[in-house]
Amino acid sequence: EIDGVKLWTTNGVVAELLVVMARVPESPGHRGGVTAFVVEADSPGITVERRNGFMGLRGIENGVTRFHRVRVPKENVIGGEGQGLKIALATLNTGRLSVPACCAGAAKWALSIARQWSAERVQWGRPIAEHEAIAARISFIAATAFALESVVELTSRLADAGGNDIRIEAALAKLWASELAWQVADDLVQIRGGRGYETAESLAARGERAVPAEQLLRDLRINRIFEGSTEIMHLLIAREAVDTHLAVAGDLAEEDADLRAKARAVVGASGFYAGWLPRLLVGAGLNPGSFREFGALAPHLRFVERSARKLARATFYGMARWQARLQRRQGFLGRVVDIGAELFAMAATCVRAAALRGEDEEQGRTAERLADTFCRQSRLRVERLFDALWTNTDDEDRELAGSVLRGDITWLEAGILDPSEGTGPWIARSRSGASTEPNLARRYEL
Ligand SMILES: Cc1cc2nc3c(=O)[nH]c(=O)nc-3n(C[C@H](O)[C@H](O)[C@H](O)COP(=O)(O)OP(=O)(O)OC[C@H]3O[C@@H](n4cnc5c(N)ncnc54)[C@H](O)[C@@H]3O)c2cc1C
Known part of the structure; x- marks a missing residue:
């Protein structure tokens, strides 16, 4: 029987089969430990409690899944009791490569839009591509797109060859690609100017090409957090590096x-x-x-x-x-x-x-x-x-963070409206029908 709650289950709320990692208690005849199970999603006792909404990645489903005394047959254990963590870490290696692959794709698309738009948009008598500040961004996007694809190709070949320990390479690729692709998307938004900040839907409604640059930025942001956040990847890779x-x-x-x-x-x-x-x-x-x-x-x-x-x-x-x-x-x-x-x-x-x-x-x-x-x-x-x-400024940063946490500097936080305060309605409607944050809506009497 499995009991527990899992927060953030990508596509778990629509899946037919779930792979669940659960801790098996140690007992006579059971070595215990984290174990992987295949669970049928329509098993009695499984409820999807919430569907989560995010800044980006709106093409996926994600939610909170509760397991209440869910019976799972013994033969649904993958790889044996206590093997779950090992399986999770091994599959993470190749799974992690999907992040740099998405990042490379995103950068290639950004390059295409940057090329077209910076040639079309004329400011101060020239296409913006001919202004050095924009040329530098185009160059960064092109060079980084090539590098991202090169990193994906190299790490994928290492993975496909089999028998290689690609822990460090996969982790480096994930870390580096997620950080650099984010900068690429940010540069694309900048090259697009006001249109970069405008949604594709709004652009289309005005009769312009529906370029979702702001969506790219929102969608890419999660890559620095999931599949091992940047901070955790730093520690994980550093540990491997200093292990000797x-x-x-x-x-x-x-x-x-x-x-x-x-x-x-x-x-x-x-x-x-x-x-x-x-x-x-x-x-x-x-x-x-x-x-x-x-x-x-x-x-x-x-x-x-x-x-x-x-x-x-x-x-x-x-x-x-x-x-x-x-x-x-x-x-x-x-x-x-x-x-x-x-x-x-x-x-x-x-x-x-x-x-x-x-x-x-x-x-x-x-x-x-x-x-x-x-x-x-x-x-x-x-x-x-x-x-x-x-x-x-590492020493100074640690000290200042300590001061912040001790509450020495709360005076600096005075004079603001906190949108997370109060009890709703969380979303107010402006006169035009667009949603706005509640406190701003109140303040400006929208
Ligand atoms: C859209 C989305 C989909 C997801 N899909 C899944 C899924 O399918 N399956 C699943 O299991 N999970 C999923 N997750 C969860 C995701 O993997 C976690 O959010 C992620 O691992 C970060 O964990 P956390 O949110 O608990 O952050 P926290 O651990 O609370 O970290 C907060 C911050 O502190 C940093 N931090 C944490 N520990 C340290 C440390 N020791 N040293 C320095 N800095 C540190 C982190 O890097 C981060 O910046 C999903 C999340 C989202 C948002």
Whole structure:
């Protein structure tokens, strides 16, 4: 029997079959633990309590599902008792790749709209594409769309090949794609100006092309939250990245290990690091002839190689400086992971451009330009992130957040109308029939 409530069940409210993760209590003959079950959605005891509404993703169904003494036959257990978490984590890897795939599709569409609209819209006597500020956004969208597709292709190939442990690659792809696609959509809205903020429905009602740029922004926003939020992906990937060090340094990184254990760990670790650290100082990236097969893109791959070693050194310094406290340095870890993601995207992009060149000379040339510009943009981000590893406001931010939470600064919150206060009606109607937030409606007597 399954009992419990699940908040947020994408398409669960319309599905015929549900995969439910439930905790089985330990008991004689039962090892217990999180277990996966196939459950028929029309089983007695299942009720959909609510259907949730969201900022975007209105094409999916989502709700709150309650299970009250739902009987499930034993043969509906997937993979055995206690295997649920393992199954969830394994399927997450490939499932996670659907996020970058959506992001790549979104960026390709954004590129198409940006190209058409920025040529059509004339301001100050020229198409807006010819104003440098807009050209920069078009370039960012094009370069990022190419990189997003390259990352999707590389990670999907790794997944399709089977037998590869793609945990880090899938997580990096999900993290990076969701962040970059959001910036692409934001740039598209900016290029469209007021029309970017207007709904497709409203545009169509005025006789204009129904371009849903604002919908793209709303739909993409969730990608930074679900399938592992950006913050959680940072921690998950960082943990994988520093795992070797934690294994080698052992008790050194344990907060509560005693001094003798720490001393032993130093002796053990120093042997490893005596071999490892020098290897981080030299590599192919220092050799001007390396990666020659990538032609004009070779310098970017040398940068990737050099930066990967620099990143490993920085991670080591972070370990040495903060030891076990490193895991709470989320600002530092987040930047380390973001640098890794940029390097991954750069490598994927150069490899794809080289492959395209082999297929079609003409397309290969433009692909190389896309990859080159992408790598230059990415390198600037990487350099800023490296600087921010050591020059940042992390300490000040933690202190200020502490002040906010202690209530020292509530005076700054005075003088506003809080739309979440009061008891409804939640949605008021303006004279034109459009919905408005309740407090604003009251204030302006709409
Ligand atoms: C449209 C939609 C569809 C969904 N579909 C499904 C579904 O089908 N199945 C399902 O199981 N779930 C689903 N979810 C749930 C979704 O996976 C979660 O909302 C998501 O994992 C974030 O969890 P949370 O909302 O509890 O955020 P919280 O855990 O409350 O996090 C709030 C904020 O704190 C950050 N945070 C949390 N912990 C840490 C930490 N240790 N360090 C630093 N920062 C931290 C988070 O990143 C976030 O920014 C869906 C959600 C939505 C909105």
